[in-house]
Amino acid sequence: MKYAYYPGCSLHSTGKEYDASLRAVCLRLGIELVEVKGWVCCGSAAAHAASRRLAVALPLKNLAQVERQGLEEVLVPCAACFSRFKFAWHEIEGQPELRREMEDVVEHHFGDGLRILHPLEVMARDEHLAQLASLKGPSLAGLRVVCYYGCLLTRPPEVTHFDDAEYPQSMDRLLSALGASVLDWGYRTDCCGASFSLTRTDIVRKLSHDILEGAREVGAEAIATACPLCQLNLDSRQREIEAEYGTRYNLPIYYFTQLMGLALGVPSRELMLGRHFVDARRAPEKVVMP
């Protein structure tokens, strides 16, 4: 299987572990990733606050490149990028005039076959779940984990067309197939404060605290994420949150691909577990070797 791959800015900097672990997992599952040539920033949190057209044009510039490279399916692992891509496509699908305008801007005429996918969507497909469940490798059986999807992966459903907006299950199914004890909890789609990290850190601390508290309440030992912003907020701000609320969580925040990697026998160095703020080298100890 072959997909175009749009890492986005975060996966080249703060979320390098996500990039590395995703590539490692895909390699072992026989999924080929072709990085979008000369990709540009999708506009992330900023473009839609400055110009409606720019917010659509930047993702489309990248989608045009996907088609030019002869591919129709693109994997977008960052939840914020995924959302911007989906929105852009949704907007031009519903507005032929905007579509023509935008095709002018990005100098490309779009076909109809383009599909924007989150890696979670691909990995949680039945065929992959079966493939993963039948592996005779290590198992995550010792790990009690909650799955945190964040805001943008599933919302709004008429734009993302992915999983359930209020009670998503794909990551739960995926990690369960790898043997992990996946716990039910009430914060799977709550907001962590997103891009306020640099500006209104007080909001990020409050919202991230609620999520960490929710994870602790159900007895989780770790949180699995699918978004570089969520991971960063919950991980890098955890010590500050503990100081502010006078409590101790010490909860490692993994990318779901890192946990998959462990179950697929990828060495923890390759998964960059040492780069986390809260010690993440505990999960490998929990992995049950065959």
Add this chain to the structure above:
Amino acid sequence: MIICNNGDDVLEFEALEDEDVEEDEGLPLQGERTRAGGAVTGRGVEVEWQVPAAVSAFGDLLEETSGVDTNVCYQCRKCVSGCPVAYAMDYTPVQLLHAVRLGLKDLVLGSATIWLCASCETCVTRCPQNVDIVKAMDSLRVMALRSGVKSAVPEVAGFYRSSLQNIRLFGRMYELGLIAQLKLSTRQFAKDLDLGAQMMKKGKLKLLPEFASLGAARRVVSRASKLEGK
């Protein structure tokens, strides 16, 4: 003629055509148009009614720029109960929508709410009237930035400005550049220094920007800006 049988009461609704409403000068209209109207007969009383739509030019302007019709909001407050940042806002999302409807432009564009919306899409997903509040917030931020209104949360407005400049300058995000720019604009030089140092140590921030797609990004930005007429 629409007849509603509601238990003991039989209500007869007579739908009015748009022309009827405009011609009838006796109706207490505040705006220029009405979206719906009718006459209710029940228990021997006849009441004429209408729902005034787009009572303010500001509401009209927002609808033109964002496609969001704030008049269909019936203030159920579902957006407020799901909003993770409502606690920090000066006006809750539903209050802000109502202010738009009332044409309180200065209040809306000067509010902290438009800058504190995290664009998490919870309100949009749950709104029973399909009011795209996030899209409305986007348009209101654009209006505020363009009209030069002083932002109630200057650091967030500064973050948007710096991020855009960052995209224009490098084509991709250059986090260190963004942080430096933010520090210059907010003058909070000591904020997160410790965290920043740790991130550098862990290799989470790249030292130099990538210019891989600079030309392409500039081209898109300038072409899109031209379409927006600036």
